Amino acid sequence: WLVRAVVSPDQVRTTILFPVAGNWYRACLNAKNLMKIWVDRLKQEHTLPPEGYKALLTCTHVDVTTYLHRQAQKVTQARFGNNIYIRGLIEISNCCRNNCYYCGIRKGNPQVERYRLSRETILDCCTQGYELGFRTFVMQGGEDAAQSSEWVEETVAAIRNRFPDCAITLSLGEKTREEYERFFRAGANRYLLRHETFNAEHYKLLHPAEMSQQNRIQCLHWLKEIGYQTGTGIMVGSPGQTTDHLIEDIRFIECFRPQMIGIGPFIPHQNTPFGTSAPGSIEQTLRLLSIFRLMLPDALIPATTALATLAPDGRERGILAGANVVMPNLSPCEERIKYALYNNKASLGAEAAEGLAMLNKQLQAIGYKVLPTRGDAPNGDNPFK
Numbered sequence: 001w002l003v004r005a006v007v008s009p010d011q012v013r014t015t016i017l018f019p020v021a022g023n024w025y026r027a028c029l030n031a032k033n034l035m036k037i038w039v040d041r042l043k044q045e046h047t048l049p050p051e052g053y054k055a056l057l058t059c060t061h062v063d064v065t066t067y068l069h070r071q072a073q074k075v076t077q078a079r080f081g082n083n084i085y086i087r088g089l090i091e092i093s094n095c096c097r098n099n100c101y102y103c104g105i106r107k108g109n110p111q112v113e114r115y116r117l118s119r120e121t122i123l124d125c126c127t128q129g130y131e132l133g134f135r136t137f138v139m140q141g142g143e144d145a146a147q148s149s150e151w152v153e154e155t156v157a158a159i160r161n162r163f164p165d166c167a168i169t170l171s172l173g174e175k176t177r178e179e180y181e182r183f184f185r186a187g188a189n190r191y192l193l194r195h196e197t198f199n200a201e202h203y204k205l206l207h208p209a210e211m212s213q214q215n216r217i218q219c220l221h222w223l224k225e226i227g228y229q230t231g232t233g234i235m236v237g238s239p240g241q242t243t244d245h246l247i248e249d250i251r252f253i254e255c256f257r258p259q260m261i262g263i264g265p266f267i268p269h270q271n272t273p274f275g276t277s278a279p280g281s282i283e284q285t286l287r288l289l290s291i292f293r294l295m296l297p298d299a300l301i302p303a304t305t306a307l308a309t310l311a312p313d314g315r316e317r318g319i320l321a322g323a324n325v326v327m328p329n330l331s332p333c334e335e336r337i338k339y340a341l342y343n344n345k346a347s348l349g350a351e352a353a354e355g356l357a358m359l360n361k362q363l364q365a366i367g368y369k370v371l372p373t374r375g376d377a378p379n380g381d382n383p384f385k
């Protein structure tokens with residue numbers, strides 16, 4: 001086959017000339033159809049050249065984005081049916097040694113009323129969650145030196161002992177390899193650590209000098225090597241982020257192959273250096289979500305709280321674009337407000353564990369239901385299967 005493509009001067013229409021049985025035939029491709037070809041190719045081959053990702057990230061044509069989301073939704077349904085996995089999120093401490101410029105609980109924010117949960121409180125949250133149907137508990141917190149690795153290890157062991165049929169996910173930031181190993185041996189199965197941005201220069205813009213992109217990536221490799229089902233991800237629309245940065249993020253995720261991918265829009269927090277920056281775009285977040293789904297059909301991808309915070313129908317739109325996980329909040333009600341990573345962070349209604357009935361209703365309205373199981377990564381470890 002010899003195909004010749006002629007692009008019109010305004011780049012809206014491409015004419016393709018192709019020979020069949022000695023005759024040249026002509027077909028017209030408009031920009032919209034070209035985009036759909038990128039989507040189909042990503043769906044089939046699970047990878048694109050950088051210009052394909054660029055085209056998808058910069059194309060705002062509604063028919064194209066609808067097609068992208070629809071294909072991603074189809075891939076999700078083929079793999080997971082109409083089931084949504086739930087994870088009970090327990091925010092165990094808002095104390096943090098880091099000073100990330102975007103984060104509301106950064107060390108340098110004196111307005112935060114700091115708290116840390118006791119082991120007993122955490123176990124109570126798990127008990128409540130278990131009764132509600134949760135079979136995954138996510139312990140998330142700032143990098144809190146007062147919660148020593150011995151304390152974390154013993155807490156993991158206590159949850160493992162009391163809830164042997166549940167998955168334990170940790171999201172406690174950067175640790176040493178030995179610490180990750182100890183938590184894993186104590187019974188943790190999964191670890192969430194977003195790389196935030198793969199571009200080292202951009203990483204520097206978002207974080208103070210003592211933090212590095214290299215260490216973040218090193219931690220992710222350790223986690224995977226140890227055997228954790230590993231999650232990473234980014235904030236979309238963080239200050240200084242460009243389309244080329246997003247392409248670097250996509251290519252990193254394509255190569256790293258995490259079992260879980262967390263993507264939410266950046267949302268400013270008033271008491272941070274980025275307090276007056278514009279929030280990220282919901283549409284761009286959803287486009288990325290669909291791209292990741294087509295790239296890694298087995299991935300566990302949450303419709304994040306940040307998405308639900310920025311738009312009242314954000315969670316549903318995330319699911320319709322290919323997400324298959326939601327993470328309702330199981331933290332004690334009086335502490336939820338203190339874990340403010342960004343302005344107006346949602347923790348009530350369907351974002352709350354006790355709002356599970358409401359969540360189910362919202363999901364039913366778009367044809368989905370909550371599945372009260374562990375929901376391990378299809379190729380991850382599960383000693384209970």
Ligand code: 5AD
Nearest residue numbers: 102103194235265266267306341342
């Ligand atoms: N907006 C959106 N997401 C944020 N996170 C932290 N601060 C913000 C913010 N201002 C995200 C980071 C982190 C996760 C726990 O929360 O990506 O990894």
